[in-house]
Amino acid sequence: MIRMQVRDRETIQEAVRRFRKLVERSGLKKEMRRRQYYEKPSEIKRRNHIRAERRLARERRLAAGRR
Structure with a gap:
């Protein structure tokens, strides 16, 4: 509040x-x-999974650029 x-x-x-x-x-x-709006638990998990994949891909790109 x-x-x-x-x-x-x-x-x-x-x-x-x-x-x-x-x-x-x-x-x-x-x-x-x-x-x-109601969001099914499976949709929440899917959205979180996609977000994690994007974050990992971005970290890999940044790590590759540092080499």
Whole structure:
């Protein structure tokens, strides 16, 4: 849960800007998008597997460039 206190003499625009930053940093927006639709466990595993393969491929390319 995100809590924010509006400071003395803080304008609404400043408070909204601070609130947006808090939401962004907390990952709440990302989590809401992820939970917007149900995703089967097999789809989650598949997506994580693809992400890991891409990460490994990128690391291999970087390691090959260092030689």
